Amino acid sequence: xxxxxxxxAAQSSPPPDVAVTVDGLPLDVGDVxxxxxxxWMSVTVTxxxxxxxxLVEVRVDGETRHVFEPSTRRTDRNVVxxxxxxxxxxxxxxxxxxxxxxxxxxxxDDRAPTVTFDQPLRGMPVSYGTDTLERLGTQRPTxxxxxxxxxxxxxxxxxxxxxxxxxxxGSIEDDSEIRAVRIEHAYEYAAVGGRMPGSTDFAYDxxxxxxxxxxxxxxxxxxxxxxxPERVDTYFSSSPGDSFNRTVTLALGANxxxxxxxxxxxxxxxxxxxxxxxxxxxxTLNVTDVRYVSKTRLHIEGTVRDEVQVHDVxxxxxxxxxDDIEADVDLEALDGSDICTAADTLDFDDEETLCSVYSGATxxxxxxxxxxxxxxxxxxxxxxxxxxxxxxxxxxxxxxxPPEADRFVMGTNDxxxxxxxxxxxLATFLAPNVTVADSRTGYVDENTxxxxxxxxxxxxxxxxxxxVDPTTGRIVDIxxxxxxxxxxxxxxxxxxxxxxxxxxxxxxxxxxxxVTNATVSGPLEPTTTPAGDGDDGADADTGVESNxxxxxxxxxxxxxxxxxxxxVRIPVVDVVIPVPSVGIPDALGASVSAPxxxxxxxxxxxxxxxxxxxxxxxAGARARSG
Numbered sequence: 001x002x003x004x005x006x007x008x009a010a011q012s013s014p015p016p017d018v019a020v021t022v023d024g025l026p027l028d029v030g031d032v033x034x035x036x037x038x039x040w041m042s043v044t045v046t047x048x049x050x051x052x053x054x055l056v057e058v059r060v061d062g063e064t065r066h067v068f069e070p071s072t073r074r075t076d077r078n079v080v081x082x083x084x085x086x087x088x089x090x091x092x093x094x095x096x097x098x099x100x101x102x103x104x105x106x107x108x109d110d111r112a113p114t115v116t117f118d119q120p121l122r123g124m125p126v127s128y129g130t131d132t133l134e135r136l137g138t139q140r141p142t143x144x145x146x147x148x149x150x151x152x153x154x155x156x157x158x159x160x161x162x163x164x165x166x167x168x169x170g171s172i173e174d175d176s177e178i179r180a181v182r183i184e185h186a187y188e189y190a191a192v193g194g195r196m197p198g199s200t201d202f203a204y205d206x207x208x209x210x211x212x213x214x215x216x217x218x219x220x221x222x223x224x225x226x227x228x229p230e231r232v233d234t235y236f237s238s239s240p241g242d243s244f245n246r247t248v249t250l251a252l253g254a255n256x257x258x259x260x261x262x263x264x265x266x267x268x269x270x271x272x273x274x275x276x277x278x279x280x281x282x283x284t285l286n287v288t289d290v291r292y293v294s295k296t297r298l299h300i301e302g303t304v305r306d307e308v309q310v311h312d313v314x315x316x317x318x319x320x321x322x323d324d325i326e327a328d329v330d331l332e333a334l335d336g337s338d339i340c341t342a343a344d345t346l347d348f349d350d351e352e353t354l355c356s357v358y359s360g361a362t363x364x365x366x367x368x369x370x371x372x373x374x375x376x377x378x379x380x381x382x383x384x385x386x387x388x389x390x391x392x393x394x395x396x397x398x399x400x401x402p403p404e405a406d407r408f409v410m411g412t413n414d415x416x417x418x419x420x421x422x423x424x425x426l427a428t429f430l431a432p433n434v435t436v437a438d439s440r441t442g443y444v445d446e447n448t449x450x451x452x453x454x455x456x457x458x459x460x461x462x463x464x465x466x467x468v469d470p471t472t473g474r475i476v477d478i479x480x481x482x483x484x485x486x487x488x489x490x491x492x493x494x495x496x497x498x499x500x501x502x503x504x505x506x507x508x509x510x511x512x513x514x515v516t517n518a519t520v521s522g523p524l525e526p527t528t529t530p531a532g533d534g535d536d537g538a539d540a541d542t543g544v545e546s547n548x549x550x551x552x553x554x555x556x557x558x559x560x561x562x563x564x565x566x567x568v569r570i571p572v573v574d575v576v577i578p579v580p581s582v583g584i585p586d587a588l589g590a591s592v593s594a595p596x597x598x599x600x601x602x603x604x605x606x607x608x609x610x611x612x613x614x615x616x617x618x619a620g621a622r623a624r625s626g
Contacts (some may be wrong), residue, residue: 202253
C-alpha cells in the first residue's frame with residue numbers, strides 16, 4: 001500500500017477533482033444530508049492531466065472504512081457506509097499527483113422524535129414511534145409492541161381534571177428538523193336540546209377502536225354505542241422547532257388526544273392520552289345592575305362563570321305550587337315543556353297572557369321548592385361543543401317581571417347540569433342612599449330650618465323634604481327638591497320652635513318609598529353658608545344615612561363661640577349676624593343689617609376702635625327697650 005503525502009514544496013500539480021453523491025443526490029463540500037436509512041454513497045475522483053488516481057480513502061468520523069488504489073485517471077466507487085443513527089463526519093481523501101480532502105456531514109435518522117410533555121401531561125401519554133412500525137402486506141400500518149403487531153390502540157392513560165382549559169406543551173429531541181406537530185381531539189357532545197339529568201356520561205373510549213397511526217382517520221361513527229355524536233378537532237403547527245404549546249378547551253367527559261410529532265424524514269412519534277373532565281360545581285352567578293324599565297320589565301346585567309362551560313342563564317318565576325296542581329296531571333310530562341303547553345294543560349285563566357309575556361320560555365318541576373316554575377332565558381343553550389367563550393358570559397337584556405313583585409330569582413346551569421340560584425330584592429339595585437348633612441342643617445330663625453343632604457345610588461324618581469311637629473306629628477311644611485348632579489339638595493322649610501323633626505322621602509323608579517328621619521334642635525352653624533337648591537358642591541359631612549326602619553337620627557349642632565368666624569351671635573335673641581371681612585380702616589361707616597325678633601331688621605354700624613361685641617350688645621339692648 002502506498003503512503004500518502006509528499007513534502008508541500010514538492011506538490012506543484014493541481015489537486016484531483018472529488019465528487020460525491022448520496023442516494024443519487026449531489027453532496028457538496030460542507031453540506032449536511034439527512035437520511036432515514038443507511039445511505040448508498042458514490043465517489044468519483046478525476047486526476048489532473050498527466051496524472052493518475054493513486055489512492056482514495058473513505059473515512060467515517062475519522063475512521064477509515066474503504067481504501068481504493070485504482071491507478072487510473074478517473075475512478076468511480078460505490079460504498080455502503082454502515083452508519084448508525086446520528087450525525088457523522090464523512091471524509092474522502094484522494095491522491096493524484098497532489099492530495100485533495102473532501103468533507104461533508106450525513107445524518108442518519110430512522111427513529112421517532114422523543115417527546116417530553118410538560119405538566120399536567122408529563123409521563124401520561126402512551127407513545128409509539130417509527131422504529132416499531134411495520135407494514136404487514138397491504139394492511140394498515142402496524143406497530144410492534146412486545147414483538148406482537150398492533151394497529152389499534154391497546155391501552156391508554158387517563159388524566160382527570162375539573163377545568164376545561166388544557167395546555168398541551170412539551171419539548172422535542174430529534175436528529176432532524178421537526179416538520180410538524182398535529183393534535184387531534186376527539187370527544188362526544190350534546191345537541192342543542194341539551195343533556196338530560198341522569199343520562200349517560202360523555203365518553204370517547206379509544207381502546208381497541210382507534211388506529212395508532214396518524215395516517216388513518218379517527219372514527220366518528222357512534223364509537224361507544226350511545227346516542228351522542230362525536231367530533232374531532234385538529235390543531236396543526238408547522239416547523240415548531242424543539243418545543244410546542246397549544247391551549248385547547250375540553251368537553252365535559254372523556255377527551256381523547258392523538259398527538260403526532262413528525263420530523264423532516266417522515267419519522268413520527270404518536271402519543272395517546274385521555275383527559276376526562278368531571279364537574280360537580282355549579283357556575284358563579286353575579287347580577288351587577290338592574291334597571292327598572294316599567295312595571296313589567298326589568299333590564300338585567302351581570303356575568304356568569306364556570307370552570308368547564310356555561311349552559312344557560314335564566315330569570316325564574318313560580319307559576320304554581322305543586323300542591324295546587326290536580327292529582328291527575330302528569331308532572332313528568334310538564335317538566336321541560338313550553339309555557340303555552342303547560343298553561344293549556346293546567347287550564348290557566350291567563351293562558352294567552354302567559355304565552356305572550358313568557359314567549360319561548362320553558363317550565364320545570366322543582367320538587368326542592370315544591371313549585372312549577374317558568375324559566376325566561378337570558379342566555380340560551382347551545383350544543384356542548386367546547387367553547388372557551390362560554391366559560392365566562394356577560395348578559396345584558398330586558399325581560400318580563402310580574403307587576404308588584406319586589407324580588408326575582410336568577411338561575412344558571414353548566415354543561416354538567418349543576419344549577420346555581422340567586423335571589424335578589426329590587427331594593428338592592430333601586431334603593432337610594434340618603435344622607436342629611438348635620439353641619440349644613442339647622443335653624444336659621446325661630447320658625448325656619450335649612451335642610452341639606454345628598455341622595456345617591458339607586459334609581460331615584462323623586463325626593464321631598466318635610467318638617468314635622470315632634471309633639472303632635474303634624475306636618476308643618478313640605479317641599480319637593482331637585483337634586484344636583486352629585487345628588488345634593490338644600491331647602492328651607494317652616495318649623496316648630498326649639499325642635500323639629502325632618503323627614504326626607506325618596507322614591508325609587510318602582511315607586512317604593514324610603515324615609516330618612518332627623519331631629520333638628522340647634523341653629524345652623526355660623527361657619528356654614530347654605531347653598532341654593534340643587535347645589536352641586538361636594539358634601540364632606542357624613543350626616544344621617546337612610547335606614548330601613550326609619551329610626552330618628554338627631555342632627556345636633558354644637559353652640560358656636562359668641563365671636564365665631566364669619567358672624568356674631570346675639571346671646572339674648574340667639575341670632576347670628578354675619579360680619580363682612582373688613583379691616584379697621586375700612587370699617588368706618590360700614591354697617592350690618594340683622595333681622596331681630598320683634599323689632600325687625602336693625603342696622604348696626606361698625607365703629608372703628610369699638611369692640612364689635614359691645615356694639616352688638618347695645619343693639620340688642622335697644623331692641624328690647626323698643
